[in-house]
Amino acid sequence: MEEPISVGTAEALIGKHMPRFSVERVALAEAQGRVLRQTVQADRDQPPFDxxxxxxxxxxxxxxxxxxxxxxxxxxxxxxxxxxxxxxxxxxxxxxxxxxxxxxxxxxxxxxxxxxxxxxxxxxxxxxxxxxxRRGSDCRAGDTLLEPGCILRAPEIAVLATNGLTHVDVARIPSIGVVATGDELVDVAAIPEPWQIRRSNDYGIGAALRDAQFPSISLHHVADEQVRVTTLLAERLERDDVLILCGGVSMGQRDLIPGALTALGVERVFHRIAQRPGKPMWFGIAPGGKPVFALPGNPVSALVCTLRYVIPALRAASGITPARPRPIALASPLTTSASLTCFIPVALAYGDDGLVFAHPVPSATSGDFASLVRTDGMIELPPSAASFPPGHVAPFRPWS
Structure with a gap:
């Protein structure tokens, strides 16, 4: 079995293999929240008169x-x-x-x-x-106002309107299939037997994707049976631009996803990252260049991997200019594994000096979704040290 790769290596490999989503032209009224894929210049001085x-x-x-x-x-x-x-x-x-x-x-x-x-x-x-x-004090005709890669919020939409753009080039929204696997899973509306649990991973991942402005999502479930798994994955690879799987990706007898993806011609880029939670994550590229993210089935692991890898990869494929995670200082000491990158759920609070601090709220297990509702996001701690004192600054990623 190959050794897990580092978080940085996983991020780089995903970036190297991700495709770039194509461009489409939309009406100005439909452009809000989309990713600009053209340069916008001023068509005249602003203001155009004193x-x-x-x-x-x-x-x-x-x-x-x-x-x-x-x-x-x-x-x-x-x-x-x-x-x-x-x-x-x-x-x-x-x-x-x-x-x-x-x-x-x-x-x-x-x-x-x-x-x-x-x-x-x-x-x-x-x-x-x-x-x-004064005329031209805001900008002159021909000045560049918007660059490709920006998200079209209210200010950007106003700039487009002011300069007469009735239509604009934006990144096409990818179709994303989210598949939860597991014999133990039942529908949200079902009354589970004592040995069953309701589906939640695909709903949680779907919500995170919609928060990140990727609304074209379909949710699916398949039991741990090789033919059913392979058939559904083949169908989704045919229909979707991106495939996200959760569950069945580890090393157990019923972890069928890696074998099914190999049978379908999906090229594995890596399997397993030296992190906690989310170590078993798998990433590959299907024929035609479609990315496949196979995430662990534990709920916290799946959400961590979605925020750390999937959403940044989708944003980069849309052409969004990457932004660094917000740095946040720890409010209290924290001990982690010195051999793994650790992702810790945190709640944000203001200190007496007005600065924002992160209060760790560790999950009881990687299946403990309930504890996350008391948190605002997660921080990332490197494997170089096991103990982190109050005031240690770490990158923070919000759940939404």
Whole structure:
């Protein structure tokens, strides 16, 4: 039996073998949450004109004169008017073009109007040019605004709309099949016999994938019988872009997944990682380049492997710019195995100084899903030391 590989090696091998999901073009209204796969440049200066930032009056400020003749009104959405005289001012609205000849806006709350004359005190103008949003001060035509790999949130969608993109190139959402294996598993709605348990792994993995913006998921179950396992896997490999299996991947008599995948022509990249929990994880590539993640059947192990390997791999295949995990300091000492990378569930809390600390909440076993509801995510501790003092900083990954 080959020795388990390190967490870093597993991560690198997955990255080396993962395909890149293709590109599709979608309407702007359907682009939220998708991964951008094109460069977006400004189609014109922003703002495209000297823009009024406050309701008030626009004038050419001399520095000494504080009384002006009101000569009209400049509304938003209208072509720019012009000052006929340096003694004139124009009433203006937020978002309007700055009238030609004007250089300053005095807000309405600082004004006094009487008999067609606008007056204000000297302190109403702090500087020439106040409350004027100058043309091109945000960006110039041709500036790069969005790069491929960003997730299209509300700010990015607004940028696309501002620059007239009715359609946009995004990563295609992969179809993902999640298969739970085991004779002991029954449906969620079933009343289990004393020797049975309800399915939970595929539902938990599916929820994690949807949280990560991979919504095209189908859930399946198959008993530990070689023909049934091989038949279902062949069907899912035909239909899905990505296959995630949980259970049947260790070294026992009924661990049928590795043999079934080999029979179907799936090339094994690795089997077993030097970590706890999740050591038996298997990864391979099916004909046609489809990735297959075979995770341990223990619930905590399956969820840990999903967050640590599966979701980052899917994000990279979508073209998402990778982000480093958030560093978090331990709130209390922790002892782990010095020979394995350990993933520890933690609850986050604020210290007296306002900093966030991780409080370890170790699972009783790798099947202890219930303890995870009291936690926010997991930290990763390296195999180089068995003891970690309070304040030790570790990478943190949230469950959601």
């Amino acid at each position: 823009r009024v930032m406050m309701d008030g009056v626009a004038l050419r400020y001399s520095g000494t004169e504080h009384a002006y003749r009101l000569a009209g009104t400049q509304l938003a959405g209208q072509p720019a008017m012009a000052l006929a005289s340096t003694n004139d001012c124009l009433e203006v609205m937020t978002g309007a073009m700055l009238p030609a000849g004007a250089d300053t806006v005095v807000p309405v709350e600082s004004l006094r109007k009487q008999d067609g004359t606008i007056r204000f005190d000297a302190q109403a103008v702090s500087a020439v040019g106040q409350f004027v949003h």
